[in-house]
Amino acid sequence: MSELRQDILTGEWVIFAGNRKSRPYDFIKHSIPKTSDKTDCQFCPGNEAMTPNAVYQNAADGEWTIRVFPNKYPAVNNDKSECCDEDFYTSAYGNGIHEVVVDTAEHSEAIHDFSVKHIAEVLKTIRLRYNEMMKNPDIKYVEAFKNCGPESGASLMHSHWQIIAVTVVPREQKVICERNNEYKLKNGKCAVCAITEYELDKKIRIIDESDNFAAYTPFASRMSYEIDIAAKKHIKHYGDFSDEMLDELACMLKTMLKMVSGLRENICYNICFEDTPKDCDGHWFMRILPRMGNPAGFEYGTNSYINPVLPETAAEYYRNILVKKNEVVK
Ligand SMILES: [Zn+2]
Numbered sequence: 062m063s064e065l066r067q068d069i070l071t072g073e074w075v076i077f078a079g080n081r082k083s084r085p086y087d088f089i090k091h092s093i094p095k096t097s098d099k100t101d102c103q104f105c106p107g108n109e110a111m112t113p114n115a116v117y118q119n120a121a122d123g124e125w126t127i128r129v130f131p132n133k134y135p136a137v138n139n140d141k142s143e144c145c146d147e148d149f150y151t152s153a154y155g156n157g158i159h160e161v162v163v164d165t166a167e168h169s170e171a172i173h174d175f176s177v178k179h180i181a182e183v184l185k186t187i188r189l190r191y192n193e194m195m196k197n198p199d200i201k202y203v204e205a206f207k208n209c210g211p212e213s214g215a216s217l218m219h220s221h222w223q224i225i226a227v228t229v230v231p232r233e234q235k236v237i238c239e240r241n242n243e244y245k246l247k248n249g250k251c252a253v254c255a256i257t258e259y260e261l262d263k264k265i266r267i268i269d270e271s272d273n274f275a276a277y278t279p280f281a282s283r284m285s286y287e288i289d290i291a292a293k294k295h296i297k298h299y300g301d302f303s304d305e306m307l308d309e310l311a312c313m314l315k316t317m318l319k320m321v322s323g324l325r326e327n328i329c330y331n332i333c334f335e336d337t338p339k340d341c342d343g344h345w346f347m348r349i350l351p352r353m354g355n356p357a358g359f360e361y362g363t364n365s366y367i368n369p370v371l372p373e374t375a376a377e378y379y380r381n382i383l384v385k386k387n388e389v390v391k
C-alpha cells in the first residue's frame with residue numbers, strides 16, 4: 062500500500078507506505094551494526110537473487126561494482142488499489158518509482174573512500190536513471206539521496222543511494238521554486254546563481270571551488286557543518302550535466318565527504334540532490350548534511366532549526382583542513 066496525503070495546513074505531502082515496515086534492518090540501535098556480512102547481504106555481488114532484477118548493472122552478476130534495481134520495499138509504486146476517498150482532504154495514489162543504486166561491491170566500503178573515478182561513474186549512473194524517470198509523463202519530481210550510517214536513516218550497512226520519483230511536487234521544492242521566481246522578478250537573476258557569485262566574491266563561507274562548481278556552507282545552514290555544492294552556471298536539472306562536469310563534481314564531492322567523515326568517529330550524514338521539478342525554473346544543487354545532532358521538538362514543531370555552529374566558523378574549519386592536508390584527491 063502506498064498513498065500520498067496532503068496536510069491542509071502546511072501543504073506538506075506525506076507518503077504512507079505500510080510495506081516498508083517489513084524491510085530488513087542492519088543496526089541494533091543507533092550506530093551498533095549487527096554482524097551483517099557478505100553472506101546474508103542482499104546488496105553484495107553474488108546475492109543478486111535476493112533483490113528484484115537489475116535495471117542497470119555495470120558488469121555481470123558477481124562482478125559488477127554498480128547495480129541498480131527497483132526497491133523491494135518501495136515508498137511509492139504503480140499500485141492503484143488503495144487510496145483514501147474522503148473528499149474533505151487531498152490525497153493521491155502513492156504512484157512513482159523507487160530504485161536502489163548499490164554503488165560499491167565492497168560490503169563495508171564508505172563513499173568517502175571511493176576513488177574519484179568511481180564516484181564519477183556512480184554520478185553518471187544516477188543521471189542515467191534520473192533521465193529515464195523524468196521521461197515518464199506522470200513524474201513531477203525526482204529526488205536522489207544517500208543515507209550514510211544509522212543516524213542518517215540508513216537501514217542497511219552496504220553503501221547505496223536511493224532515487225524516488227513522485228507524481229506530486231514536494232513542499233520543499235515548491236517553496237524553493239516560488240521563492241526563486243520571486244527573487245528573479247525582483248533581482249533579475251536566479252537566486253542560486255546569485256548566492257554562488259556572492260559567496261565566491263566574499264569568500265566568507267566558501268570552502269573550495271573548481272572550474273564549474275563552488276562548495277560553501279549555506280548562510281542559513283540548518284545543520285552544523287552543512288555543505289552545499291552548486292554549479293556556477295545555471296544548470297536546471299541533474300540530467301543536464303555533461304560527463305566532464307560530473308567528473309569534476311565527483312572530485313569536489315570526494316573532497317567534501319573526506320572532510321565530513323573526519324568531523325567525528327563514525328559520523329553519519331545525508332547527501333540530497335535538490336533538483337528542479339518539471340515545469341519550473343530552478344538551479345540544481347547538492348546538500349551534504351552531517352548528523353551532528355538530531356532534530357528535536359522545536360525543529361519538528363516549527364520546521365525551524367537551532368544550529369550551534371555558524372556557517373562562517375564551519376567554513377573556516379573546513380578551509381583549514383584543506384590547507385593543512387594540501388591533499389591531492391585521487
Ligand atoms: Zn553487502
Ligand SMILES: [Zn+2]
Nearest residue numbers: 251254295344
Ligand atoms: Zn541559477
